[in-house]
Amino acid sequence: MTFAVIKTGGKQYKVAANDVLKIEKIDAEAGTIITFDQVLMVDGEVGAPLVEGAIVAAELVETRKQKTVIIFKKNRRHNYRRRNGHRQLLSTVRITEILTGGAQPTIKAAAKAETTESVTEKAPKAAAAKAPAKKAAPKKAAETATDAAEKPAKKAPAKKAAPKADQE
Numbered sequence: 001m002t003f004a005v006i007k008t009g010g011k012q013y014k015v016a017a018n019d020v021l022k023i024e025k026i027d028a029e030a031g032t033i034i035t036f037d038q039v040l041m042v043d044g045e046v047g048a049p050l051v052e053g054a055i056v057a058a059e060l061v062e063t064r065k066q067k068t069v070i071i072f073k074k075n076r077r078h079n080y081r082r083r084n085g086h087r088q089l090l091s092t093v094r095i096t097e098i099l100t101g102g103a104q105p106t107i108k109a110a111a112k113a114e115t116t117e118s119v120t121e122k123a124p125k126a127a128a129a130k131a132p133a134k135k136a137a138p139k140k141a142a143e144t145a146t147d148a149a150e151k152p153a154k155k156a157p158a159k160k161a162a163p164k165a166d167q168e
Contacts, residue, residue: 004098005041006056012040015056015095025063025089033105034058034093042100053102058093066090 003016009024028034039054040047047054065087073082097105 002043002098004039004043004054004056006036007038007040008036015098017095017097019095020061020092021095022090022092024091026060026091026093028060028091030060030062032060033096034060035105042098051100053100055099055103055105056095057097057099057105058095061092061094063089063091 003014005012005014007013008026011024013021013023015021026034034057036056036058037050037054039051039056040049042051042054045051066089068085068087071082071084071086074080099105
């Protein structure tokens with residue numbers, strides 16, 4: 001099994017083909033092929049500092065924010081409390097191939113990236129499947145409102161006054 005160690009976003013990742021990993025945000029659209037040229041190691045070949053002619057090709061699946069991290073600072077007995085939150089932008093990538101010897105990413109890898117359904121494409125389909133069920137109820141309410149507008153309103157029957165019990 002071939003593997004490589006790449007450097008991106010100030011961090012190092014050990015990757016193999018078809019691995020999915022979250023890295024620092026990359027400015028590109030979902031579905032594009034990205035190449036990592038800072039390859040530190042391929043199989044057993046260690047670079048000094050980089051391996052000559054090695055490239056790792058990947059498909060950008062999506063970019064989204066991480067869960068909120070709360071930063072809380074406090075100094076005892078000094079009435080000092082600070083609360084702050086942070087959401088890091090992360091890109092999810094799927095490694096398509098590891099190339100050596102100056103080879104470029106193949107068209108097959110690009111075509112494979114187009115044919116595979118990414119996470120961002122699955123989410124709208126799932127949301128679309130759920131959406132009609134939720135929207136059906138308001139339509140029924142709208143139909144009943146139009147039916148009520150067409151029919152005359154029913155009057156409530158008049159209540160009879162209770163006989164007074166003062167007379168004895």
